Amino acid sequence: MKSVLRRILICDDVADDSFLLKTILQAEDCLVEIVDSGAGVLALLETNHNAPDLLILDVMMPEMNGFEVVRQLRESTKFPFISILLVTSLNDDDANKDLDIKIDGFIQKPIDPDVVIAQVRRILSKS
Numbered sequence: 442m443k444s445v446l447r448r449i450l451i452c453d454d455v456a457d458d459s460f461l462l463k464t465i466l467q468a469e470d471c472l473v474e475i476v477d478s479g480a481g482v483l484a485l486l487e488t489n490h491n492a493p494d495l496l497i498l499d500v501m502m503p504e505m506n507g508f509e510v511v512r513q514l515r516e517s518t519k520f521p522f523i524s525i526l527l528v529t530s531l532n533d534d535d536a537n538k539d540l541d542i543k544i545d546g547f548i549q550k551p552i553d554p555d556v557v558i559a560q561v562r563r564i565l566s567k568s
Contacts, residue, residue, distance in 0.1 A: 448494050452476050482510055
């Protein structure tokens with residue numbers, strides 16, 4: 442019997458990174474949707490009645506960075522529960538010092554498919 446497909450939303454302003462993540466996750470039987478901006482994440486969540494099981498979110502984006510998206514989601518009454526995995530080229534210390542809100546993990550760039558799979562499995566096994 443096949444397990445339930447998990448819905449994952451990817452947000453990255455670099456199309457190649459989004460495509461790589463999508464390819465990795467589709468091989469893991471995930472349903473993947475992509476947006477290219479923080480505003481795109483918020484708009485999609487507001488209009489889509491099925492929240493994703495996981496949001497994979499790039500930190501360094503123009504206009505609204507990943508930290509700001511996380512803050513808005515965690516402060517909202519609708520989406521404080523969404524699991525969030527940040528993708529960053531920052532080292533862990535730099536990333537953590539700027540983040541005073543709950544996330545579920547980090548993936549370092551350049552993206553390592555094995556790390557992505559391990560992190561996604563760990564997070565989704567909790568939900």
